[in-house]
Amino acid sequence: MGALPSYAQSNHADSISTALKQQQAARDSAIRAREEAAEANKRHLEAYRDSMAAVNEARREAQKRFSDSLRAARQHFSDSMKEARQRRADSFAVIREYKASRFYRDSVKDVREQRLAAIQAIRKAHFDSLKAARQKITDSIKFARKTVLDSIHAVQKHRSDSLAKIRKYKESRRFRDSVEVVRKLRADSIKLVRKHHSDSLIAARKHVTDSFARVRKARSDSLAAVRKARTDSLTALRKVKADSLAKAKEKRVKDQKVREQDKEKRQQLAFELKIKKKHQAYSNEKMLKKHWGLPRQVVQNSFTRYNYYFNAVRKMDEAKLNMARVRRDNYDSLLALFQFDPDKDSASIAPDMDSVIRKVSVGIQIHDPRVKWGDDLYVLLGQAYFYKGNYSEAASAFRYALSLKDKKKKKSSQRVYTRSLTLAQKEKKGMLAFLQHRSVHNEAILWLARTFTQMKEEGNAESVLDLLDTDPNFPKSMQGRLSLEKANIALRQNDYKAAEQHLAVVANDDNIPNTTRMRAAFIGGQLQMRRSEYPAAIASFNKVIDLYPKIDMDFYARKNLAYSTMLAGGDQSTAIASLKKVLNDGKYIAYYEQVYFVLGNLAASNGDYPGSINYLNKGISSPKATRKQKAISFATLGGIYYKLGDYSGAKAAYDSAVAMAQAAPNDSLVMVAIKRSSALNSITVPYNVIHMQDSLLAMSQLSDKEQKAQVRKHIRRLEQAREDSVFRAENAAFNNANNAASNNNSGFGNGGNAFANWYFANPSLIQQGMNEFKRKWGNRQLADNWRRSVSNSFDNNVAQDTATSPNANNPDLDENGLPTEESLLAYIPTTPEMKKDAVGKMKRAYVDLATAYIKDLEDYPPAIKTMDTLDKKYPQHEYQAEVLYLRYLVATRQNKLSEAQNYANTLLQQFQDTKWADLVRPSESAANLDTVKRVDESVFYDETYDLLMSRQYATVLARVGQARRMYGDISYGKRFTIIEGAALAGNGSYKPADSVLTQFVTEYPTDSLRPWADALLKYIQANKSVPAAPATDTAKGAKTGGTPLTPLPVDTAKTAKPFPVPPAEGSVTSAGNTASSVQYVYNIKEPHYVMFAYGPMEARSMGVKAALGDFNTFRFGDQHLSVDLNMLAPDRGIIAVKSFRNIQTAVSYMNAAKKESKITTEYKPGEYQWLLISASNYDKLLKDRKFDAYLSFYNANYK
Template sequence: MNCSRSLYMRAWLVGLMMCSGVLTVFGQNQAPDKPQKQEDRRPPSEKMAEKPFTFKRKVVQNTVTRYNYYYHAKLKLEAVLKGINQQRQDNYNVFLPFYPFTVEKLNLNSNDLDSVIQKASVAVQIHDPRGRWIDDCYLLVGKAYYYKGDWENAANTFKYINTTFAPKKKSEYNTVVGRSEDSRMSISTREKEKGMFSRLRHKSARNEAFLWQARVHLEQKQYDEAQSLLNILEGDPYFPKRLEGQLAELQAYRFYKQGRYAETIDPLIIAIKKGNSGRDQKARMSFILGQLYASQGILDSAMNAFRNVISYKPDATIDFNARVQIARCNTKANGGSMDESIAALQSMLRKERFIPFRDAIYYNMAALCANEQPERALDYLNKSLKIESANSLQKTLTFKGIADIYYSRKDYAAAQRYYDSTAAVMGPDFEEAALVNTRKEALGEVVQRTRLIRQEDSLQQIAAMPPALRDSLLAQQVTAIRTARTTPEKEKGRERGGAAANNPAFNNNFPNNSLAPKPDEGSGDWYFYNVGSKSSGYSEFKRRWGNRPLADNWRRSQGAAAAFNNNAPAPGTEAPADDVAANISQLPADSINTSVLAANLPVTPEKLAESRGKQMDTWFELGKLYHDKLEDPREAIASYDSLLERFPEHPRKAEILYSLYVWHNKLNHTQQANQYKQMVMTQFAGTNYANILQFGLPKDESKEKTNAVSAIYDTAYIAYLTGRYDTVFQLKKLADSSYGYSSLQPKWDLLEAMAIIKTQSDSAGKAAIAAIINKYPGEPAILNQANDIMEALNRKAEVTDYLSRLQLQRDSSETAIVDENISIRYPWQTPQPQFAADSAKIAQAQADSLAAANVPPPPPPPPVTPYRLGDEKTAVPHFVVMYFNRVSKVLVDEAVAQFSRYNAEKHAAEKLETSSFVLTPTEIMVIIRLFPDEEKALGYFDEAVRSAATVIIPRIKPTEYKFFIISRENFILLNNTKDINGYRKFFGDNYITE
C-alpha cells in the first residue's frame, strides 16, 4: 500500500513538471523577451572623462592617484635601482661606466619592473585622465621599460607623453611641432619658475620625458637623433632651469658613450654643478671627471676632482679609490714622486677604516712601481694575495698584475700560471677578459712547446755521451728519483740531483737561443733533475693514490689493489706522449731503472732524426703562436731566427723566410725585410711565396682554400659596409692565421686599409693605402682603387673647404635651386674644352631629324644590366634579401631579431647570419647569409615567402617588403650601382616570375 502510494506521488510530480515546462515554452512563444541592457565595458578613466571635472573631483583624483599608486610605484622603482647599485663591483682602474649600471647587463627580475608598470598603469586606467599625476604615471611606465631594455615600448611611451600632454592653451601653442620664439625653436612646456610657491607647484612630466626620449636614443646608439633633440632643448627659451643639470648630464653621457672624452668635460662640470641626481651620482660623475682630466694629462684638475669626490662623503669604496687616484696623479705631477705616493698609501694601511681595502692598497702600491721596480711590485702583489677578502674583482686585478709583470719579462711559464688564476676568478664582465683568455691559452701552448724543445736538447746531449759515462749518470738518476719519491715534502726543495748536477757533461754549453736554460732559474732543465717535474709528479701521485705509507710493494697488496680500482685516473689526465718527464713521474718508484730512462734517449740515427724533427716542428709552431695569438712579432722573429740557426735546411724554409720578411716589414725594419725578400726571390724562385712578392698573388691555389677564404672575405665585406670595422680586423686576422696567403690577399689588405681609414687618423689611413700601392704594383684593379682613395685623402681638406664655402641660390620658400643639367666641377679639376657649334651641321642635323620622323622607330634594344648568372657547374655563394622601402627602423630591427630567432630554431646547423644593410637613405635590406649555392638560397627563399607573414614577422605587413636572392658578385654590383629596381627586374626575369 505504501509502495503504490509513493509510486503514485512520483508520477504526479513528473507530470506536473512536464506541464510546467510546456506552459513555459508556450509562454515564450507568445511573448518576446525584453531587450537586455548593454554593459558599458569602457575603462573607468574614459567614463570619468565625460563627467565635469569639479573642484571636489580634482582634489580626490589627484590625491588618490599620487599617494595610492604613483608614490608606491616610484618607491618600487627606486628600490630596484638601489639593489643594482649595491650588487655592482666597479673597476676603478679604468674609466667607470657613466651610470652605476649597464642597461644591457642589469639581469633584473622582470617581475619587479612589471610590478612598477602594473601599478602605474592601473592608476592611468581607473582615475580621471585630467588629473595632474597621470603624466607622471606614464613617465614611470617609460622608465620601467627603459630599465628592462625594451627600447621600443620605452620610446613609444615617452613620445605619447610628449604629444598627449602638450599644452593646449592658445597663449602657448596648439601643435606638437613647436613654435618660433625670437628665432629660437621651442618644444618645451612652459613652467612658472618664479613666485613664492613655484617650488611647490606640480611640474609637468613632459619636459622630463624629452630627456628620457634622448636617453633611449643614446642606448640604441642613435647618436644623431639624440644630438638633434638635445640641441633643440639646449636652445629652447622655455626649457625649465630645474632640468638644465639633467640636460648637461645627457650631453656628457652622449660624448662619453662615443669615446669623445675631451668633449665630455665641459657638460660634465655643468651636470655636477646644476644637477639634482643625488650625492652618490655626483660623486661618481666627479670621479669620472678626474679620470678624464688624468687621461688628458691635466693632473692638478684631476686631483681637485678626486678631492671633490671625497667632499661628497660617498660610500667607502669610491672614497677609498678617490684617495688612491690622488696618490697616482701625485706621482706624475710636478713636485710629486713615487716614494711620496707609496708612503701615502702605506699610511692608509694603518687606519682602521681602510682595513677592508688593504688588498687594494697593496695592489695600487704595486701599480705605482711596476714599471721601474718590478721586483718590489711583485712583493706588494703577493702581499695583496695573502689578505683574505671577498672582493673577487680585486683578486682578478692582482693576479693579472702579477701575470703582466711576468709577461713583460718574457717569463711565459709563470705568466701562464697567473693568467690561468686570473681567468678562474674573473667575472664575465671583466674589461680585459678576452685578453686574459687569449694569453692564457696561447702561453699554455708556448710553455708546452718550450718545455719540449728543452727536453729534446737534454736527451740529445745525454745520448751523445760516452756509454760508460751515460750509464753512470742514469744510475745516479735512478737513485735520485727513488730518493725524491720518499723524501718529505719540505726537503724536496733542497734536492738538486746529487752528484749529477755537477757533472761536466751536463754543464756543456747549450745552443745560443732565448729558450736555453739559465743557471739562475732554480731548476734544472734536464728532466731527471727538474724540481718542477718532480713536484708535479708528487702532486699527481697524491691525487691518484693519496698519502701512502712507506712500504714495499704497496701496490701489490690487497688493500692497495682495492684502492687502485677505486682511484683510477680520470680520462684525459694522462701525460702527453712527448712529455717524457711527466710520463716518468707517473711511474711508481720501484719500476724505474736505467733501462726505462735509457729507452727515451735518441741513441740511434732514427731516434735522433725523430727528436730533431720534433724540435723543428715545435720551433715553427712557436713562431706562429707568438705572432698570431700573442701579437708579438719580435718574439716571433727571434724564434724563427733561432730555428734557421739550428736547422738551416728546414723543409719549410721558404715560408719561414717569407714570414720573417712580413714581420720585419710590419716593424718598419726595411733593411732586414729587403734582405729576407731577396733570399726568397733567389733561393725559392717560382714558389708561391716568390710569386706573392713578385706578382702579388700565389699560383696553384686549391679550390677548397679559395672558397673558404672567399666566404670569410664576403662576411668581412658586409661588416665593412654595415660599419662593423672591428669585425673586419678580426676576420682578417682569422683568415691570415687559418689559411695563410691566398689569391684574395690584395683584396684583404685593401679592405683592411679602408677600415683603418674609417677608424684611425688621416695619417694612419694614408700610410695604409701607401703600403698597398707599394706592395701590389702588379695588380691594376687594386692599384687603381688604392690610387683613387689616396687622391681622395689628399683632397679631403680641399673638398671640405670648398663645400663649406659653397653657396646655393634659394627661392622664396628657402628651398635650394638645383639645375639638373649643370655638372658640378671642383676648382682643382681641369675644365673640359667647349667648341662652337657649326651652324651648317646644326641645320643638317635638323633636316635629318625631320626626315627620320616619318620612319617607324626600330625595336628597343634589350636592357643592359651589369648582373650575371653564375656557372651552373660552379657553386656560387648567395644571400637571401628582404627589401624595405621607406619604413621605420623599428620594423627593420624587428625583422632582424625575428629572422635571427627563426634561423636559430629552424636552421641551426647552417649557422646563418642575419643583419641589416642600408643601400640608400630610404632603401634598407635585411640580409640572411651565407648559402653555399643557388639551390639552397632558393629553398630558403620559398620557405621565407611562405612563412614570413604568419610565422616569422606577423606584425609587419607583406606590402612593406619584398624577398629576392642574390649572388655575392651581383651584391657587390648592386652596392655600387644602387639600382635595386634593376636587380629586382633581373631577379624576376631569371629566377622567378613575380
C-alpha cells in the first residue's frame, strides 16, 4: 500500500495551481486589452477616413467653383477683345478708304510742291550770296598777291643785280690780286710772330730743361755711386755664398743622378727579363712538335678564325667606319686617293689600332703556327701598324706574312728546278674555290708596296709593283688593286699623267669597292681638268655619278661636270639640266648656293649676263648660304657689273664681298673685290649726283599733278624699303635660330643654348643687320631718329648732310621718319636760280666722274665719254681748262703724244692763267714756277704724283724743288723725297736715286713709307746694270734718259691697285752675259705659254697684265694660271700667261683672249702681238733677250 502525501506536498501543489490560474487570468486580461485596443484603433481609423473624404469632397467643390469662375472670366475677356478689334478694323477701313480717295491725294501733292519750291528758293539765295562773297575775296587776294609779288620781284632783281656786281668784282683780276696780296702779307706777319714766339718758347724750354737735366744728372750720379758701392759689396758676399752652396748642391745632385740611373738600369733589366720569360712561356713554337692531324687542324683553324681573326677584323672595320664618318674631304682641291693619312691622322685611330694589335698578337701566340689564318693575322697586324704610322713594324709584319708561304711549302727539288721564279701566288679556281680559304699573299705584297710609298721609298715600291705586273701568277682580278698602288706612287711624285691612266683602270674595275672606284674617278676628273682634258673629265665625273656616291661627292661631281662642259666649249644644256635637277631635290639644299654660283658662271661664259646676275642673287639669298660662298658670289657679281660698266652695281656688290672677306681671305675673287671696292668710291658719289640732279631737272618740266604723283610713288618705295628692312631684320633671328637648331641636331650646335639665338647676343646677326641697313639706307651715324636724315639724300652732298645731327622736331618728316610730300616737292628746282644750281652740281659731278675714271680706275673710254657728254650738254661750261687737262692726261697715258701736245697748246693759249696750264707748262719755265698761285699742299702732291705716273720725270723733279720752296718744312716732305728718287730712277739716274732713297731708309727706318722706298731700291738694283736707252718726256718732247725695264713701285696710300712686285732674281740679266745665239726647239707636246708682246713699258701694259689676271680668274679660274711680265729690252716687253700642258690648250686660251677686246682696248692693232712659246724656249728667250730671233722661229714653225 502506498504512502499518503504529506502536508507540505499538498500545500505546494495548491500554490502551483493557484499560480497557474493567476497566469491564465493575466493572459485572458491581456487578450481582452489587445482586442479592445484593436477595436479602438479601427474606430479611430474609420473616423479619420470619413474626415479625409469630407475634406476631399470640399476641395473638389472649391476647385470646380474656381474653374467655372475662370472660364467665365476668360469668355468675358475674349468677347471684349473681339469687340475692340472689330471697332479698330472698322476705323482703319474708314481711314484707308479716305486715303484712297482722289481728294486726299491732290491735297498732299500740293503741299509737297509748295514746300520744295520754298526750299529751292532759300538755297538759291544762299548759294548766290556765298558765290558773290568768294568772288570778292578771290579778287582781293589776287590783287594783294600781285602787289606782293611785284614788290618781291623788284627786291629780288635789285638784290641779284647787286650780287652780280659784287660777284663780277670778286671775279676780276684786281680783286684776286688784292686778296692774294693781303693774304700773303697777313700770312707772312703771322708766320713771323709765330716764329718769334716759338723761338722764345723753345729757348725758355731749353734753359729749363737743361737746368733740370743738370740737377737730375748730379743727383743720379750720387745715387749711382752709393748704389754701386753697396751692390758691389753685396755681390761679393753673394758670390762667395753661392759658390759654396753650388758646389754642395752639384755634388748632391750628381750623387742622386748616379743612384737613380743605377736604379733605372736594375728596373729595366728586371722588366726585360720578365717580358722575355713571358714571351718564352707563351711561344707557339712548341706546338710544332704536336701532330698536325685533321682534328687539330679543324680546332686550331676554327678557334683562330672565329675567335681572334673575326674580332680583330670587326674592330678594324669599326675603326675604318669611324675614320670615314669623322673625315671631311675638301672637294675644291685635289682629293687624296686614300681618305685616311697616317702621317696626319694616326693619333685619332691609335687606341683602336692598339686593340687590334693586342687581339692579333694573342691569336698568333696561343695558336699553332701552321693554321691557315696565320698570314691573315700578320697582314691585319701590318695594317694596324700602318694606320698607327709605325711603318717599319708594318713592313716587318707584311714581310713575315710573305715568308709564311715558303715555310708552308714542302721542299721539292722538282719545283725548284722546273718552275720559274715567281713572287705572286695563283688564285684558286674551281667549282668550290669560293668555299676554300683565300690566301692574302698577294694582298700582303700590295700592302708592303703601299708601306714603302708611305715611307717615301717609292723606288722599292715601284720595284715590287713592277715584279707583280710582269708576274704570270698575279691574278687578273687584282689588276685594279695594282693600278691603285701605282696611282698612289704617281700622285706622290706629281706625275699626274701616269696617275690619270692608273686611276682610269681603278675606276673601271668591278672587283674594287665602289667607294674606292668613285674616289679614283673623281681624282681622275680633277687631274684631267688640270690638264685641260675636258672631254675625258666629263666622262670621269659621269662615272662618279653613275656609282651613286654620297651627297657631297655627288654634288661636286655635278659641279665639276658643269665646269668641264663649259671649258670644253660643248653643249652646256645637259650640265645645266643636271644642276637644275639638283635644285628640285631637297637633300641638296645645303649646296643650293654653289649650284646657283655655277649656273651664274655658266651663264656669264655664254654672254648671258642678266641670267648670271639672277643666278648669283638667288645663290646669295638661299637659306643655307655660308659667308664664304656669299663673299665669293658677291665678288663674282661685282666682277660682272664691273665688266658691264655698271660701277654703282659693282660698288654695292664689292662692298658686300668686303664685309664678308674674312670668311674667304685667300680667294682671288675676294682679293680683287677688296682692291676695287676702295677705288670705286670716287665713282659712285658723282654718278649719283648726276643721276639725282638730272632726275630733279626732268621732274621740274612736269606739271604739278605729275610731280605729286612721282613724289607719292617715291614715298611708297621708301615705305616698302623700310618695311622690307624691318621684316628681314625680324626674320633674320628666326632663320638663324632654325639654322642653329639644325646645326645642333647634326652635332655642331651650341648645346641647346637658346640665349645664343637672341639677336643682340649674336654678333653674326648684328653684323648681318648692319649690312642690310647699309644696303638700304647707306652709311649713317649711330644716332637716334636716324631716318630723319633721309630727306637730306636729295641734296648733292649726301655724306655731309647725313653726318649732321638729326632734328627731332623736323617738320619735313612724318611720324615714321620718312620725308613728307611737301618736303620732297621743295627739292624740285622751280626757279631759274635753283635750276642753275642743279646744273652747276651736274657739271662738277661730270668732271669728278671723269677724274675718278682716269686716276682711280685708269678706265679711259668711259672717261672720254663722260667728258664728251659734258661738252655736248654744256658747251661753254666753266671747267673747260680742267677737262682739257684730263684729256691731256688720257692722251699721254695712251701714248698719243700728238693729241696730248694739242691739248697742252690749247690749254696754254686759252687758259694760261689757270693752275691746269701750269701743270702742262714746259719745264724750261721752272725758274718761274715760284710765281704760280699757291695751292693746297695735298693737292700739289696729288698733281705731282699724277705727273710721275705720266712719266713726266723732269717736271716732277722741278715740282719737288718748288714744293720745298713753297711749303718749307712740309708734312708731305717724306713722300716728295720718295717721288724725287722715283723720278731720278725713271730718268735713268740710278746712282743719285739710290743715294736719295738710301738716305731716306737710314733716317726713317720704321716709317710707314719704308716698303715703298725698299721696292724702289730693289727696282734700281734690278735695272741699273742695263744700259740706258733714250726715252721721251711727254711734258716737253725732249730726250731725258733711260726707260725703266719694269714699272716703278707706286704709292700704296694713293691708289687701290695692287703693289707691283719687282722682277724675280735672274729675270733681268746683264747684256754681257747673254749668249750670242740660241737654238729654239719646236715640241708641241711640251707645256706652252701664251705671250703678249708689246713695245716700251707704259701704264697701259700694266693694265693688260691686270686684265689678263681678271680674265684668268673669271674664265679659267680652275687652271691656276699665272701672269708674268718681263722686259727683254727697253723697247720690248712681254707678258706671259702660264702654263698649259700642251699647245692645243694654249691655242684655245689665246683664241679666247683675242675675242675679249677689253684686254687690249688701250692698244692699237699694230702695237702688240699674241704668240705661243714652249716652256724651254721661254727660258731661252729670257736668257737671250732677242725677241726678233724668236719671232722668226715662231713665224717659221707655228704659222
